[in-house]
Amino acid sequence: MLVLNDHEIADLLSPDKVITTVETALVAIEEGACIVPKRMHIDWGENTFLSMPSFSDTYFGTKLVSVVPGNSTQQLAVTNGAMLLNDARTGFPVAIMNAAKLTALRTGALGAIGIRYMTPPDVDSIGLIGYGVQGIQQAIFACVVRPVKKIYCLQRSAAGMATLISELRKYHPSVEVIPCSDAVTILQQTTVIVAASRAATPVLPDDAHLLENKHFISIGSYKPNMQELPDNVFRLSGKLAIDSAFAKVETGDIINPLSKGILQEEDVFTIGKLLTGEVKIDVTRTTAYKSAGMALFDLFMARALYETALVQNIGTNIRL
Structure with a gap:
């Protein structure tokens, strides 16, 4: 063995x-x-x-x-x-x-796949909330599928930010990491936001004006009582891509919009259907994708x- x-x-x-x-x-x-x-x-x-x-x-x-x-x-x-x-x-x-x-590698890839199929091809910046092990992988893999020049990152600690910058430079030395003091600043600076936190409540303000025509990748929440994206993301997108059918019962980012009637069952689809061509979406409008992982x-x-x-x-x- x-x-x-x-x-x-x-x-x-x-x-x-x-x-x-x-x-x-x-x-x-x-x-x-x-x-x-x-x-x-x-x-x-x-x-x-x-x-x-x-x-x-x-x-x-x-x-x-x-x-x-x-x-x-x-x-x-x-x-x-x-x-x-x-x-x-x-x-x-x-x-x-x-x-x-x-797990870190394949989840980094899952986030990048969301960016590849659910954002415009000329995206040159992303926002990042959470820069632990998974946040770092999200940054590295995002730069593989899009010509990213800048990453706007919510700063929680100087040490964590330094680690993110150090790890990212090993793969993408020319990409600039810009620390931000709040999520509003990130939403104002970029159209693609990747959330890789362990927060139980939304990490972004529930302000439709700030959220409209942006693209959201949720990686972090993994329990029914955890919701990483605010409700207006789902209202604006009208649809939600998920990485597996199991995710419907595993994370609040899917359970809550469905239970509140913000989304209907037919509005939720597996992202594999974008790869096979069974589903098509308009990437010029608000899009949302939730990865919960699968064996x-x-x-x-x-x-x-x-x-x-x-x-x-x-x-x-x-x-x-």
Whole structure:
């Protein structure tokens, strides 16, 4: 069995390859080519534990993840876990890898896919709210799909901002990061806003004048009692793209607009339908996209990482 740690995973696939891998998974969902059981979601106090299985014709995989917000006070990663990859024909485990790094990469790709298909092609700036591990990946991947020159970022701490700038420069050294003191400033400066926070309440003002004809990517909220985008985003967009059908019951950014009647069931569609051409949207008007994640993205990523690692002779082989 091959073991891949976070450092090995980080540079194994190019951002372009990660995006292509996740797009392939999105199309596979639409074609019904894989099996994805509902993930087990356990809340223990403020902590969350997830068990996420998925199956394809060549591999199946299980991701085990913990989300422990209190870790941030001890300078520890909030999200941790392991991804186990099995050969579908024999059932044998063939690889185990760092799930936190895998998740960060594929979620960065999911945000970039939202930007690729739901914003105008000439977008040259984005707004960013949240610059933890996931916020950093959102910035890196956004610059892959659009000619981004400036990122307007809500500043919470000088240390966090410095980390964002340092990590972004490794991939996109010419992109300028501009600290902003409030979300209103971000909305005034750019038309694409990526929210990657753990906030339970909206991170943007519910002001239709500020929100109109802008594009919103929500990555952070992951529980039914969490809503990252304000209600007027959904009123203005009239439609909401999601990364999987499971998201409808998992996050407040979908549950609340539906329960309030702001959106109807037919207004919510999976973003894979944009890739297949089944759905088309007007990117000159307000658009909204919510990513909640799904096990199949992890399976396709794990397969790509494993097969690439074998070719490049990366990782550590162990006997069970």
